[in-house]
Amino acid sequence: MEFQELATLWNTTDQELTTQIEIKKKLLKEVGVQKVRTRLAGIKWTAYFELAVNLAFLTFIGRYVMDTFTEIKFFLPGFLLFALTIASVLFSGYQLSLYYGIRAGHPVVKTQLKVARLRYLELLETNLLLVVIPLFFAPFMIVMANALAHYDLYRHSDWLIYSTLGSVVIALIIVFFLRKFPNERLQEAQSFLNELKEEE
Numbered sequence: 001m002e003f004q005e006l007a008t009l010w011n012t013t014d015q016e017l018t019t020q021i022e023i024k025k026k027l028l029k030e031v032g033v034q035k036v037r038t039r040l041a042g043i044k045w046t047a048y049f050e051l052a053v054n055l056a057f058l059t060f061i062g063r064y065v066m067d068t069f070t071e072i073k074f075f076l077p078g079f080l081l082f083a084l085t086i087a088s089v090l091f092s093g094y095q096l097s098l099y100y101g102i103r104a105g106h107p108v109v110k111t112q113l114k115v116a117r118l119r120y121l122e123l124l125e126t127n128l129l130l131v132v133i134p135l136f137f138a139p140f141m142i143v144m145a146n147a148l149a150h151y152d153l154y155r156h157s158d159w160l161i162y163s164t165l166g167s168v169v170i171a172l173i174i175v176f177f178l179r180k181f182p183n184e185r186l187q188e189a190q191s192f193l194n195e196l197k198e199e200e
Contacts, residue, residue, distance in 0.1 A: 033104040039189040051092040077139030126178045133171035
């Protein structure tokens with residue numbers, strides 16, 4: 001066999017080997033991304049559930065705000081809840097956009113950034129509970145009492161104050177447990193992506 005034939009055979013074999021390596025890398029990446037999305041399924045379904053609940057509540061609170069437009073003491077708490085619900089809908093939508101943005105065709109670094117954002121959002125949501133629960137407890141109770149029973153809860157201002165203080169304790173307890181038991185699946189997804197990045 002002449003040198004030229006050997007060189008051609010070598011190049012062909014080398015190209016085939018390179019192609020096989022690339023195919024294996026793509027398969028590994030596709031399987032890896034699928035594993036990541038599986039680990040993040042809890043976030044996806046939670047976001048869908050929150051989105052459905054918030055959209056339903058948005059319909060209710062939107063009507064309430066329009067009905068109480070001329071009664072400022074009922075309109076303001078309703079409007080606060082309306083704004084919070086809008087923010088929550090956007091929050092859930094952003095989580096879902098990050099989840100569905102995780103694709104095999106994207107670089108691992110880009111996927112890592114999306115997962116990191118999801119983890120950041122989860123931590124942010126946990127910390128915001130310290131503010132959201134005490135701040136919106138009284139408005140929620142006022143709106144519910146007025147909307148469902150046509151009762152003016154402002155008559156019991158002392159109860160509202162003490163209940164709001166109690167909601168601070170509840171918020172602290174909830175946040176404590178959420179921090180103590182974080183989303184392990186999300187942490188696993190991040191660790192797996194780090195390993196996948198090293199394989200590239």
